[in-house]
Amino acid sequence: MRQVAxxxxxxxxxxxxxxxxLREIGGDAALAALHDAGVEKVDALFVGNMLSSMISAQNQxxxxxxxxxxxxxQEAVKxxxxxxxxxxxxxxxxxxxxxxxxxxxxxxxxxxxxDKSGHDVTAALATAADADYEVEQGVSxxxxxxxxxxxxxHEYGWKHADFAPFSINAHANAMHNxxxxxxxxxxxxxxxxxxxxxxxxxxxDASPTGDGAxxxxxxxxxxxxxxxxxxxxxxxxxxxxxxxxxVHSRKDPLFLSAAYQSAKRAYAMAKVEPKDIDFFELHDxxxxxxxxxxxACGFAERGRGICLGLDNEISPGGRLPICTRGGLKARGxxxxxxxxxxxxxxxxxxxxxxxxxxxxxxxxGMAQNIGGSGATILTHILKTE
Amino acid sequence: MRQVAxxxxxxxxxxxxxxxxLREIGGDAALAALHDAGVEKVDALFVGNMLSSMISAQNQxxxxxxxxxxxxxQEAVKxxxxxxxxxxxxxxxxxxxxxxxxxxxxxxxxxxxxDKSGHDVTAALATAADADYEVEQGVSxxxxxxxxxxxxxHEYGWKHADFAPFSINAHANAMHNxxxxxxxxxxxxxxxxxxxxxxxxxxxDASPTGDGAxxxxxxxxxxxxxxxxxxxxxxxxxxxxxxxxxVHSRKDPLFLSAAYQSAKRAYAMAKVEPKDIDFFELHDxxxxxxxxxxxACGFAERGRGICLGLDNEISPGGRLPICTRGGLKARGxxxxxxxxxxxxxxxxxxxxxxxxxxxxxxxxGMAQNIGGSGATILTHILKTE
Numbered sequence: 001m002r003q004v005a006x007x008x009x010x011x012x013x014x015x016x017x018x019x020x021x022l023r024e025i026g027g028d029a030a031l032a033a034l035h036d037a038g039v040e041k042v043d044a045l046f047v048g049n050m051l052s053s054m055i056s057a058q059n060q061x062x063x064x065x066x067x068x069x070x071x072x073x074q075e076a077v078k079x080x081x082x083x084x085x086x087x088x089x090x091x092x093x094x095x096x097x098x099x100x101x102x103x104x105x106x107x108x109x110x111x112x113x114x115d116k117s118g119h120d121v122t123a124a125l126a127t128a129a130d131a132d133y134e135v136e137q138g139v140s141x142x143x144x145x146x147x148x149x150x151x152x153x154h155e156y157g158w159k160h161a162d163f164a165p166f167s168i169n170a171h172a173n174a175m176h177n178x179x180x181x182x183x184x185x186x187x188x189x190x191x192x193x194x195x196x197x198x199x200x201x202x203x204x205d206a207s208p209t210g211d212g213a214x215x216x217x218x219x220x221x222x223x224x225x226x227x228x229x230x231x232x233x234x235x236x237x238x239x240x241x242x243x244x245x246x247v248h249s250r251k252d253p254l255f256l257s258a259a260y261q262s263a264k265r266a267y268a269m270a271k272v273e274p275k276d277i278d279f280f281e282l283h284d285x286x287x288x289x290x291x292x293x294x295x296a297c298g299f300a301e302r303g304r305g306i307c308l309g310l311d312n313e314i315s316p317g318g319r320l321p322i323c324t325r326g327g328l329k330a331r332g333x334x335x336x337x338x339x340x341x342x343x344x345x346x347x348x349x350x351x352x353x354x355x356x357x358x359x360x361x362x363x364x365g366m367a368q369n370i371g372g373s374g375a376t377i378l379t380h381i382l383k384t385e
Numbered sequence: 386m387r388q389v390a391x392x393x394x395x396x397x398x399x400x401x402x403x404x405x406x407l408r409e410i411g412g413d414a415a416l417a418a419l420h421d422a423g424v425e426k427v428d429a430l431f432v433g434n435m436l437s438s439m440i441s442a443q444n445q446x447x448x449x450x451x452x453x454x455x456x457x458x459q460e461a462v463k464x465x466x467x468x469x470x471x472x473x474x475x476x477x478x479x480x481x482x483x484x485x486x487x488x489x490x491x492x493x494x495x496x497x498x499x500d501k502s503g504h505d506v507t508a509a510l511a512t513a514a515d516a517d518y519e520v521e522q523g524v525s526x527x528x529x530x531x532x533x534x535x536x537x538x539h540e541y542g543w544k545h546a547d548f549a550p551f552s553i554n555a556h557a558n559a560m561h562n563x564x565x566x567x568x569x570x571x572x573x574x575x576x577x578x579x580x581x582x583x584x585x586x587x588x589x590d591a592s593p594t595g596d597g598a599x600x601x602x603x604x605x606x607x608x609x610x611x612x613x614x615x616x617x618x619x620x621x622x623x624x625x626x627x628x629x630x631x632v633h634s635r636k637d638p639l640f641l642s643a644a645y646q647s648a649k650r651a652y653a654m655a656k657v658e659p660k661d662i663d664f665f666e667l668h669d670x671x672x673x674x675x676x677x678x679x680x681a682c683g684f685a686e687r688g689r690g691i692c693l694g695l696d697n698e699i700s701p702g703g704r705l706p707i708c709t710r711g712g713l714k715a716r717g718x719x720x721x722x723x724x725x726x727x728x729x730x731x732x733x734x735x736x737x738x739x740x741x742x743x744x745x746x747x748x749x750g751m752a753q754n755i756g757g758s759g760a761t762i763l764t765h766i767l768k769t770e
Contacts, residue, residue, distance in 0.1 A: 076625070238486075258458070
């Protein structure tokens with residue numbers, strides 16, 4: 001397959017945008033990406049979204065947004081893989097450009113979550129789990145993650161405070177990201193005294209949802225000689241893998257096998273190993289997911305992913321910086337948009353645009369987006385020369 | 386891009402399957418396609434579906450079905466483009482195999498529509514239209530098509546009975562298709578006396594919804610030397626195009642510009658012209674759409690698409706057979722699955738498996754799938770040697 005480069009990026013601040021519609025939020029990020037890329041038109045639009053049919057009574061988002069931003073007559077489609085919808089849209093756009101059938105693509109991740117009550121949104125998010133065998137039993141999405149976290153603590157002997165560094169690092173980084181939802185510092189005391197949501201997950205283990213959109217423009221790498229001084233950034237690795245949709249069907253609920261599989265394939269495609277990854281935008285929807293993701297991707301032994309936090313290796317100056325723009329925990333988690341925020345942030349790091357949280361000499365960045373409780377996982381590796 | 390062949394097909398009967406779940410219906414078609422292809426595993430699964438989040442409280446259908454049919458560890462994703470979700474999933478799978486990144490794909494179109502009340506389903510189907518500017522005014526999906534049909538009759542002077550041949554042909558063909566929902570003959574009298582739904586659309590102008598699933602297995606064409614006596618069938622043309630999502634935004638609501646664009650691109654890719662098309666599985670969700678589709682794809686002058694029916698050119702022995710297995714009108718329209726039924730039926734024709742409705746010496750077949758009131762339209766051209 002031919003190599004594909006990212007020519008432009010765009011994003012909106014994640015927030016409760018009461019005065020902005022689904023259409024406007026997505027359009028803003030899409031137009032920002034086109035502007036950043038210096039192009040007015042692309043061959044196709046790929047939209048990642050999970051909830052719009054349930055929250056905004058709107059389907060067919062591909063055409064909905066191509067219409068709004070003036071791409072009439074162009075190809076457009078929506079891709080959905082629960083909270084991994086963003087990365088799934090990126091991979092779909094990547095395959096289309098890589099095939100040679102189209103020469104440019106706009107990929108947009110977008111989610112408008114605040115137009116319904118919290119109860120409705122919780123029900124809508126539960127559609128990521130198995131409706132017949134999980135949700136029917138009354139377990140929410142947070143509840144499923146709480147069961148996994150409790151088992152991890154039991155199995156490996158960690159206590160709740162040991163998870164604090166993940167959230168503290170995320171908040172510290174988000175303070176320097178103008179697009180982040182929670183831009184305040186978090187202390188160990190605040191982390192520990194936070195309200196319990198589903199034991200042992202408390203409010204500071206969990207990421208805030210929100211309204212947001214992020215987008216990139218893809219073109220064949222061979223068509224990008226120089227980008228007006230900006231470095232050329234290619235998608236060197238891309239892979240998607242799946243596990244059972246229900247957590248109880250897995251042989252080992254503490255091992256993200258779809259993260260392992262998709263990372264392994266992405267490493268092979270990009271011709272890198274875990275040690276070559278300069279920073280990692282992982283899917284910290286809940287703090288337990290940070291630990292499991294680090295383990296499955298080869299950055300820590302089983303049961304010891306948490307040590308990277310405790311040993312201060314995850315900050316921008318550490319051995320493996322993670323969530324350098326705030327992660328899901330502090331940048332925010334507009335579910336179907338999250339995967340695209342991660343990719344936009346990897347590009348920002350590779351361009352050297354991250355100010356106080358810039359990873360020095362960043363050349364290889366990885367993003368991982370998780371759908372459901374580990375059911376669909378996509379890994380992307382971006383490189384610059 | 387490398388050429389892609391269809392190695393196997395599978396489908397379920399379209400019906401009100403009260404005793405079968407979403408999972409079972411989709412699984413049946415997927416496994417049938419794998420069996421027909423003679424393979425047990427594929428690299429990836431692409432699922433086309435529109436309504437499952439709203440009707441079955443289930444999202445993440447890619448992984449949901451890869452789990453159910455035993456494709457753990459493989460890539461999977463859902464694609465949505467309203468009623469064009471099926472063809473959109475096919476095109477997504479096609480791009481992935483064409484890119485060279487994967488070597489085989491299962492594409493499944495599936496819809497379970499009978500698990501909610503008619504009122505809920507009508508509301509769910511309305512998410513294909515513009516929520517802010519169409520649905521908010523109270524217009525249903527049938528209502529939008531009725532406005533288009535009324536304008537067509539006014540503009541070109543046709544009367545309601547002139548649309549009868551489309552529905553009569555569909556029913557006549559469905560009688561020989563064991564997977565069709567309505568397998569009974571339709572007469573002009575029955576057509577004319579049928580109950581009005583949204584003037585001028587009556588029950589016999591409209592397609593019945595239902596539960597159903599259809600699937601194909603895709604592989605690189607170069608890997609298919611001979612198929613145990615079955616002819617090799619390739620996807621010679623594939624294109625997708627869009628129009629405004631709201632009908633009122635179009636300069637000419639009687640011209641399906643996305644059909645024109647996608648057909649034009651598909652013809653160019655397949656190196657054929659309208660006259661080379663041996664048969665056409667078009668999207669007759671409403672009889673008016675048959676006329677508009679024939680016109681936009683170059684088979685009739687503006688305002689004269691209806692003549693192909695009146696002149697008896699659309700039956701299996703006619704100049705341009707359409708809806709040879711019953712079309713949406715009589716085979717049925719399980720919305721997100723329809724595009725895949727069309728493609729499965731094109732393969733059946735090219736294999737010569739259609740009995741009394743077999744198109745003689747069929748070598749080039751076209752399928753066209755419409756999302757919304759012409760907002761997203763995909764055209765696929767299949768060929769055999």
